[in-house]
Amino acid sequence: MNFHVLLFRTIISSPGLVLMRLSLHFSSLLRWRTPCVVIIAACLIAMVGFGVRSSFGLFLEPMTVARGWNRETFAFALALQNLLWGIGVPVAGAMADRLGPAKVLAAGAVLYAAGTFGMAEADSSVVLYLSAGLMTGLGIAFTAFSIALAAIANAVGPQHRSMALGLGTAAGSFGQVIFSPIAQGAISVLGWHPTLWLLAASTLVIIPLAFGLPGHSGSSETPYHQQSLREAIREALAHRGFVLLSLGFFVCGFHVAFITVHFPAYIRDIGLDPVVGAYAISIIGLCNIAGSFLSGMVGQRWSKKGGLSFIYFTRALTISIFLMAPDTEITIYAFSVVMGLLWLSTVPLTSGIVAQIFGVRYMATLFGLVFFAHQMGSFTGVWLGGYFYDTSGSYDPVWYAGIVLGLLAALIHLPIDERPLDRMVHAS
Numbered sequence: 001m002n003f004h005v006l007l008f009r010t011i012i013s014s015p016g017l018v019l020m021r022l023s024l025h026f027s028s029l030l031r032w033r034t035p036c037v038v039i040i041a042a043c044l045i046a047m048v049g050f051g052v053r054s055s056f057g058l059f060l061e062p063m064t065v066a067r068g069w070n071r072e073t074f075a076f077a078l079a080l081q082n083l084l085w086g087i088g089v090p091v092a093g094a095m096a097d098r099l100g101p102a103k104v105l106a107a108g109a110v111l112y113a114a115g116t117f118g119m120a121e122a123d124s125s126v127v128l129y130l131s132a133g134l135m136t137g138l139g140i141a142f143t144a145f146s147i148a149l150a151a152i153a154n155a156v157g158p159q160h161r162s163m164a165l166g167l168g169t170a171a172g173s174f175g176q177v178i179f180s181p182i183a184q185g186a187i188s189v190l191g192w193h194p195t196l197w198l199l200a201a202s203t204l205v206i207i208p209l210a211f212g213l214p215g216h217s218g219s220s221e222t223p224y225h226q227q228s229l230r231e232a233i234r235e236a237l238a239h240r241g242f243v244l245l246s247l248g249f250f251v252c253g254f255h256v257a258f259i260t261v262h263f264p265a266y267i268r269d270i271g272l273d274p275v276v277g278a279y280a281i282s283i284i285g286l287c288n289i290a291g292s293f294l295s296g297m298v299g300q301r302w303s304k305k306g307g308l309s310f311i312y313f314t315r316a317l318t319i320s321i322f323l324m325a326p327d328t329e330i331t332i333y334a335f336s337v338v339m340g341l342l343w344l345s346t347v348p349l350t351s352g353i354v355a356q357i358f359g360v361r362y363m364a365t366l367f368g369l370v371f372f373a374h375q376m377g378s379f380t381g382v383w384l385g386g387y388f389y390d391t392s393g394s395y396d397p398v399w400y401a402g403i404v405l406g407l408l409a410a411l412i413h414l415p416i417d418e419r420p421l422d423r424m425v426h427a428s
Contacts, residue, residue, distance in 0.1 A: 041212030042148035043171030045105060048206055049143040051175025052116070052199050053081075054285065055183035056132070057261040058278060061268060062192040071265070073125050075386025078261050079379045080133030081140070082253070086375020088141025093368030094229060096147045101364075105210035108142025112203040115139045120196035143206050145172045146371050149351055150364035151213045170292035173344060176285025184278030232362040236369065241416040245353060246373035248308060251409035252346045253377030255315060255402055259284070259339065262385040266395055270327040280336040287340025295345035304349040304356070305416040311342050311349075312413070316406030318342070323399055353418055 060074050096104045115138070118131025145168065152168045179199075186195040227235075236242045264277030298307045318338045325331045354367050381398065388397045 037212055038214065039152055039167065041209050042151050042168055045143065045206050045209050045213075046145035046148045046168055046172040047175035047178070048202060048209075049112070049140065049148075049175070050145055050172035051177075051179035051285075052112070052203055053136075053140055054176040054260055054281065055179045055199065056081075057264050057281065058180065058183050058187060059192050059196070060261065060265050061274070062187060066192070067123065069125060069128075070386075070390050072383075072386035072390045073128070075261060075382050077119075077125075077128045077132040078257075079383035079386075080129055081137035082257050082375045082378035082382055084134055084137025085140045085144070086253075086372040086378070088138045089144050089146055089371045089375070090365060090368035092142045092144060092147060093150065093364035093366075096150065096364045097229065097362055101147050101151050101213045102210040105143050105147060105213070106207045108139050108144075109203050109206035109210070110139075111135060112139025112143055112206070113200045116196055116200035116203065120193050120200070139203070143203070144368075144371070146351070146367050147364055148213075149347070150360070150367065154214065154360055154363075167293070167296065170289040173285040173288035173292060173340075176288070177282050180278050180281040180285065184275060188275075227361070229362055229365060232358065232366065233369070235421075236358060236366050239357065239421075241353070241357060241418070242366075242370070244412050244416050245350060246370045248312065248409045248413050249346070249350055249370050249374040250377035250380075251312060251405040252350075253374035253379075254381035254405055255377075256343065256381075257378030258381030258385050258398055258402065261382045262389075262395060262398075267332060272327075272329060272332065276329055276332055280332050283333060283336040284340040284343055287337050288343035288345065291341035291343060291345040292348060294341070296348045299349045299352045303418065304353045305413045305418055307349050308346060308413045309410045311346055312406045312409035315339070315342050316403045316410070319399055319403050319406070323396070353416070356418060357420055359420075 056078060060071065063069070064071060064074050092104050092108065115131050115135030118135060119128065122128040122131050149168050183195055183199065186198060190198075260281065263280060264274065267277040267280060268274055295307060295311075298304075318335065322331065322335045325335075350370060351363070351367050354370060355363055358366055381402075384401070385395060385398050389395055
């Protein structure tokens with residue numbers, strides 16, 4: 001008998017049996033979401049999502065020249081993007097904690113693509129703010145690597161968590177390594193307008209990858225008492241370490257966003273070839289892979305807050321030496337190597353402290369709140385870069401601010417209490 005006829009008769013005669021079999025088959029499909037698969041899918045999502053946005057700084061000069069805008073106009077659009085990214089991440093994290101990450105990431109990918117395409121078509125500052133700022137910012141928020149990191153944290157045990165978070169962070173940097181030179185090459189060959197189209201299309205790859213993550217965010221941890229999301233947020237905000245961690249992450253955002261957006265233009269301003277800027281961003285991403293792994297290893301063995309203090313102090317020292325060094329390609333590349341090692345090495349340690357103190361049940365939400373502070377710093381760094389350049393013709397005030405903030409961040413991490421809360425101790 002023909003298979004299709006047999007299937008049809010079976011459906012007609014016994015719909016309940018068919019539904020049961022289909023359900024069992026679907027359940028068996030879900031078993032392939034092993035920790036290894038989850039980590040790979042999350043890493044690829046972080047790579048694409050972070051890689052695309054890290055290339056936006058390459059469009060500062062060609063877009064402002066083509067549209068007749070000043071740098072503050074472009075900078076404010078990306079500053080707004082970072083702000084909306086920060087505002088959206090806690091919301092996206094809460095939705096991922098309730099609905100699962102797959103749906104949130106898929107919806108975010110569509111919004112990310114639409115915003116990037118709108119950025120290409122923007123012919124006025126208002127449209128640029130709405131597309132590159134509002135839409136792309138929210139799209140990045142709903143495809144944020146913080147959601148991917150939360151999925152990784154839930155997929156592995158505490159003994160491997162810091163290293164796994166380092167791997168996820170390194171994957172985001174690998175996206176920066178790939179996308180920056182490709183985007184610069186495409187701008188040179190095709191122009192900035194078609195290149196933005198290509199970047200918009202590439203964000204849609206996140207959709208199929210999202211379904212490699214668990215359909216829910218349930219944790220293997222058994223809480224000492226059933227805690228609601230609202231209680232978890234209230235508990236975190238009342239914890240001094242959580243507040244200090246957020247203030248420190250503000251500084252991280254200030255450094256990273258300012259350099260990502262303005263460093264290629266800064267390199268062009270000092271008389272070097274634009275390709276040096278693309279290579280510099282790529283080198284930062286490449287070295288951050290090693291930095292993230294090292295950070296994960298440090299967090300697995302030693303104090304996470306001590307590692308963070310060291311990173312911020314070294315950033316301040318590196319910027320100081322860079323400003324005193326001659327303006328050469330070697331200086332640019334050396335600075336990129338050191339900053340790359342320190343770039344997102346803060347993320348495994350920061351997210352690791354959140355998971356260590358509060359657990360992973362609401363990690364996407366709680367890390368999203370910390371990340372909001374990071375994006376407030378990003379907004380400040382990007383916007384001030386454009387403002388000071390247009391008013392004074394120099395980025396020096398922002399570089400100096402980065403030094404001071406780095407030193408302050410190194411100090412404020414020292415009083416953080418990294419010990420798990422009492423309810424976490426009782427639960428274990």
